[in-house]
Amino acid sequence: MSTNGHHFGANGNGGRAANDRSPAPKRVVIVGGGIAGQSLCERLRERDSDVQVTLVCAEPHLPYDRVHLSDLLSDEEPSGPLGELQLRPDEWYDDNGVEVLVDTKVERIDLPGHELELSNGDTVAYDKLALAIGSQPLMPPIPGIELEGVYAYRGPTDTAAIRAAAAEATHAAVIGGGLLGLEAARGVQAQGCPVTVVHLMDRLMERQLDAGAASMLLPAMEELDMEVSLERQTEEILADDDGHVRGLRFSDGEELAADLVAVSIGIRPEKELAEHAGIDCNRGIIVDDRLCTSEPDVVALGECAEHRGVVYGIVAPIYEHAKVAADTLLERDGDEYRGSLPWAKLKVAEVDLVSIGDVEGDGGATSALAERREYRKIAMRDGRMVGAILLGDTRGTEALLEAVRSGERVDDPLARLAEAAEAGPEELPDEAQVCDCNGVCKGDIVRAVTEDGMSSKQEVMSVTRAGTGCGSCKPLVADIVAIAGGSDEPAYLCPCRKQTREFVAEQIMSNGHDAVSEVSEACGTGRECGLCKPALAYLVSQINDNRHREERSARHINDRVHANIQNDGTFSVVPRMRGGVTNSDQLRRIADAADKYDVGMIKVTGGQRIDLLGVKKDDLPAIWEDIGMPSGHAYGKAVRQVKSCVGTDFCRFGLGDSIKLGVELEGEWEGLHTPAKVKSGVSGCPRNCAEATVKDIGVVAIEGGWQVYVGGAAGGSVRKGDVIATVETAEESKRVATAFLQYYREHASFKERTYDFVPRVGLEELQEQVLDEDNQATLLERFRLAKTAAAARDPWLERRDPYHERQFTDLDSIQLPQAGGNGANGHGDEPGDSESVAEERELELVGPPPEGER
């Protein structure tokens, strides 16, 4: 068989040969390269390694993830036409013996002949056929729907086109105020294009929300600068002179100017292929509880299938379909499919919204806090829970999903709602489904830990498949793994050996270990995957007050060469600039060095420093020498910088000398390693220009004193710090801030930022530890010890005294003088003459090496 489409995966004979024992191998052909088709491939392979599997994809690429389509619209820079959304890498199909025909349409199903006719004229025979052909966007039959500038929001081709159009357009209209429509609108906005959502109904997402929730969602969307126009029936899409869309005309005669229109009003199941073959269809292809169509050897699944009168346009049922369909195709006994609970999560970053099941019901309870845009509801029918809405506060999603799924009987729905908000992973019943994509229950995860000996989230995910679908349940999976491990620790320091930070610290202290290799030798810590070695190295250094034996092999490359590795393998260089204050001499040296070493970019950082990007590893010692400033530790888990505003020196509002305090604090803290990076700031008045309240440690001058904030963040997480103390003098604020820093150094888990650490320990406990006079004195004494050792040497001085001759250099290149068979023995020190270099270029490496073939 050959096709004019591209071929991936197994050869044309259909993959792995059957072994001799089995009868003639069954050949399953799957039509449709979406999540449904891919998922079915995987379920088939799990059950049977011999059956021939062929996947026929109409689109010109391998199966991709449609659920995260909106990521593609709002990502700043997609990394290719499908971004990272391809479901499996190209090799997967080879490795699993799945033959894939892409860019290949099925023209006709010949049911009696058990054959498919393909768009290229070839035929493919099947024993069993699976239709996973999905759906088309529903387009309203109105004049102008075909105009240039009108797009359906469904496929990646459209997405790329919408993205490009949104970047150029002056105003966009999205027709359809459902889940996908809102996500599309947000994606268009991400391209900087203003957008109006036009919706036929009197409220947004009417299928998932009741009137109360919808009335709260509306202002939330408007707050995101999205215009929403309700009860608008679009009668015509208007064209300009060039046949490009210029706006919409509604049934009341009003018009909206728009040079980009995205349509997202629902789906139309693809059924024509089945219908023409004589398979029973209604809205979709009709299937029974085994997902069998009216034709015994043909199943249908995903969005093209209609089961008990329902067509599902969401992802979770697809995974359930795939399991049942796989059993049916392989003629195995398995669970029947009895329908899925419809539920959805709005994937607009600023708005948390979950809708479950029948949200109206005949009763229930609602808790609404208009000023906080929170709306939580349980819907009941005949005394049983049938649905829920969680807007603004989605705590308890899993518990309520489980309750609705099991039809829990509820006497006091308001109390049940409150209880759900408190329900942590501990309270979830074992049968509560955690991963809807793959149907994994809490009990499965607990058993993976307690019975199968898995310890890390990653291991559990790979074994149970929980969290490997849409990924939204990953945090919950991690929580359950931690609970099942019987440990309060959020994570083991060494997950391979299941050793907590406390355990390892105890070993180090009681045995007096002063090097990573000693601990590894004695306890096995870090020997298996090695990823915890930096955590271990930090612990060893911290417990020994930096009087440990440094072993660079345990450090990340950043801490081996004191610079931050970039995605291309070059490094970035950030000299220390205390408090963000510099001078013309430093700037001149930095400028000269940037020229001399040809740095790719000079960037002013968010921390009031200068970053030289794109420096080669072996240039690092020389560039540091030329700059002549100390390391800014921008590459490490360490005190980064203390940002400051100009304070009383220059500012007419200044209440405190923030520059002086910032420069002093940075001087006292610099060079110290910490469990995770520590960013700091000092503001000279409550206008807070140094953003001190969202730093790990921040100090803000107020009338008559200083406030010390801890646990703030303004990165991937945003958290306002807590005021740990208000003090009268700058000196006192330094003592409090420094004592906190030391307490954090001694008690936080590796990679645990202060914004997690502070709420975990609790402000009261921290105040007790840091403000109590004796405790504070002890912390400051230990800080002094650690600092003295750390300050003894600026890491960038290793340029003159490296720990190894090749600390900053790789090995010399080897050029083969000639293609001379055995024993070619080039030596990098010999410069190849031009002839041998030319020959060398013709050498190509081939074939897997002997080791690799195993």
Next chain:
Amino acid sequence: MTETISIEGVRVCAAEDVPLGEGRTVIVAGRPLAVFRTDDGFFALDNTCTHMGGPLADGIVADETVACPLHDRRFELATGRAVGHECGGVAAYPVEGRDGEIFVTMPLLEGAASDESRLATGAAEVEPAEVTPTDGESPAGNTG
């Protein structure tokens, strides 16, 4: 197909050129390799991570694996097999130490059309496991 020439025993460095527990890059005939030194001896892999092209020589070396410094994708030192991710393995090359000098054997072909994919994907089986980069951010963010 032209004749396959196996380059045996290319001297890549002296043993002491690579610190114990670390790796270093060496470019042999234009191809970047990573040479590692552990308590169990020397290993050589293709240097380029199959995930995003990170330099494996700069990774953290454990008893039997190395983790890429960019996103912690792991590979077996002895075979190049991918461990715990689906980005594919890297080629591994036999290494020999003689009198404190380190030699690597690489299969080479003269004059063939470029076929990098055979090296990139030929090395290893892939374990079906979902990749989750280790919790939190990369070892250091890019901010100063």
